[in-house]
Amino acid sequence: MADETHRLQLDWPKRYNVIKGIARGLLYLHQDSRLRVIHRDLKASNILLDDEMNPKISDFGLARSFGGNETEANTNKVVGTYGYISPEYASEGLYSTKSDVFSFGVLVLEIVSGNKNRGFSHPDHQLNLLGHAWRLFIEGKPLELISESIIESCNLFEVLRSIHVGLLCVQENPVDRPSMSYVVLMLGNEDALPQPKQPGFFTERDLIEVAYSSTQSKPYSANECSISLLEAR
Known part of the structure; x- marks a missing residue:
């Protein structure tokens, strides 16, 4: 987040509303719009909040649309942002709706924790935020991921469910990742959730090595940005 003021503005009910709003927005792009749209650069700085803290997905400069039954494509030029880009896209240039689902999961874990995935550091290990969240989850300590700024306002069931959905x-x-229609459903009910498997790029080294190897055969563009986590506009 940009500063402590924004952290305090975004208590847990507002953050949960943002999570669900982004999910509904992606569901519209993937399923309900006239053409299926894959955003390809979903990240915190591309989520704008209105005066009532309702989220809007922005910046469709890298988006691609599909007609008919098309659901995926391959590109020789990988574009996106370190920390949000999916493994299959970074290493093979293969993008699909599941690429956006990966980026959404990163966003969810960032919103819950108040930390960015890229550049995350912890004194006990060398994992990034995804790896840290995964480690806490399998150790039965997911509540340690929660940002201190939302502890007093959080609904524990909603927070734990959000972490679980984010890890899924x-x-x-990509086959293991849920569709956005299932994500919206999971966020809206109390049914038991499937157990997540190991996340992709759960260390910074994973992403750097794949990005480097991909440059040996294709151009790689990783857009740098200063992320203000869900700053009101």
């Missing part, structure tokens, strides 16, 4: 979205294999 960042699983390494």
Whole structure:
């Protein structure tokens, strides 16, 4: 987040509303719009909040649309942002709706924790935010991921469910990731959730090595930005 003021503005009910709003927006792009749209650069700085803290997905400069039954494509030029880009896109240039699902999962974990995935550091390990969240989850300590600024306002069931859904979205294999229609459903009910598998790019080294290897055969563009986590506009 940009500063402590924005952290205090975004208590847990507002953050949960943002999570659900982004999910509904992606569901519209992937399923309900006339053409299926894959954003390809979903990240915190591309989520704008109105005066009532309702989220809007912005910046469709890298988006691609599909007609008919098309659901995926391959590109020789990988574009996106370190920390949000999915493994199959970074390493193979393959993008699909599941690429956006991965980025959404990263966003969810950032919103819950108040930390960015890229550049995250912890004194006990060398994992990034995805790896840290995964480690806490499998150790039965997911509540340690919660940002201190929302502890007093948080609904524990909603927070734990959000962490669980976020980890389902960042699983390494795109086949294992849920569709956005299922994500919206999971966020809206209390049914039991499937167990997530290991996330993709759960260390910074994973992403750097894949990005480097991909440059040996294709151009790689990783857009740098200063992320203000869900700053009101």
